[in-house]
Amino acid sequence: MLDLDPLQRDALSEILNIGVGKSAQAMSQLVGEEVLLSVPEISFMTVGQAGAKLSRDDKRLYSVRQSFRGVFGGDALLVFPEDGSRALVRSMAGDAVPEDQLDGVMGDAMTEVGNIILNACMAALAELFAQPFETQSPLLHVGTARAIIGARAQNHAVMFIHIRFVLHESNTEGFVIFIMNTTSLEDFKAAIRRFVGDALPPAAMH
Template identity: 40%
Template sequence: MFNLSELQHDALVEIFNIGVGHAAKSMSEIVNEEVTMSVPSISFLNRAEAAEMLGNKDSSRVCGVSQHYEGAFKTEAILMFPEDKSLDIVRLMVGESVPLKELTEMEQEALSEIGNIILNSCVGTLANIFAQELSGSLPEYHVGTSEEILSATGGQGDTVVLMLHIDFILEKHQIHGYVAFILDLTALQDLQDQVDRYLAKIMGPA
């Protein structure tokens, strides 16, 4: 499987932590509660490994929001939560007093908004740091097993899944989610080249 050098890996983790920091600030304003987010780890996996990481082995269902990005590199980005946590996240956005029936009706719209905030923060930070254009599509909502969602997005052919493990910590909740970037081999090389340019710029000539 594709591997980055330790330096490249640490640079990407740092960049994504900046991105989710921006997302956390936006989320804090929505829920009127301090939200902190971090990316403790990233990994490069094939689709089967990514699905297993998300709990596909016990057929647990996942809620996902995907957006397609093009520019410096092409990728399908997907934010995924365990389905049993999705209503917790929606309730944080709309308040404790909303009845469950209304909550489930709001679920798709609310999660799409959260996905849009987090994915655009991650991708926007990449674009800013790399000084490149990355434009995204409108968010699409998905529910199913992680394997179904990963298979429904990102096309066919040889692809690698860049998985970000994201911790959401609120005053009364801790929720774990994942962002998956589905990259073909060309996009993967483009991403690695952008990371190398970023490192060369901040570290100066070798």
């Protein structure tokens, strides 16, 4: 689906890892303790395959969606299983919010988490491509994988990023998903190739 060579994949992985690292710092301030994020695992698939990967147990998911446009366009989503979302919000709320009131703050808290992580990823991509992205306000969705991904064409491209979040009392996993149509996918590939070509010294390109 995305014919990147090893050098291009390494460049993409490294810049996203930098973005995730910056979001970990912001998350640590928000939670009040150190948040460790794993090195992002990047894979490419279709919308249909991404939906199947997310719906392993058919459980409810929390998703923050942010539309964007620039050198390529689409939708960026941060997705957490419901139990992982509760653990994360519990850590954020601390003793200030009783357990029976946690549901009331889940939406705002997860939107804030999504805003931090998605903006960090978008900033990293903007640095990679040396062009800014225009983003819309993040929107929260709760439901099954099919519901949160939406009714997009099942063969649209997805950049699927798997990240593990480790806090003192919880270890959960989240997913960052970039959904792109065919035109955006080609623009994305071209931008990565230009970046790698510009970064290489002339002798390395022969």
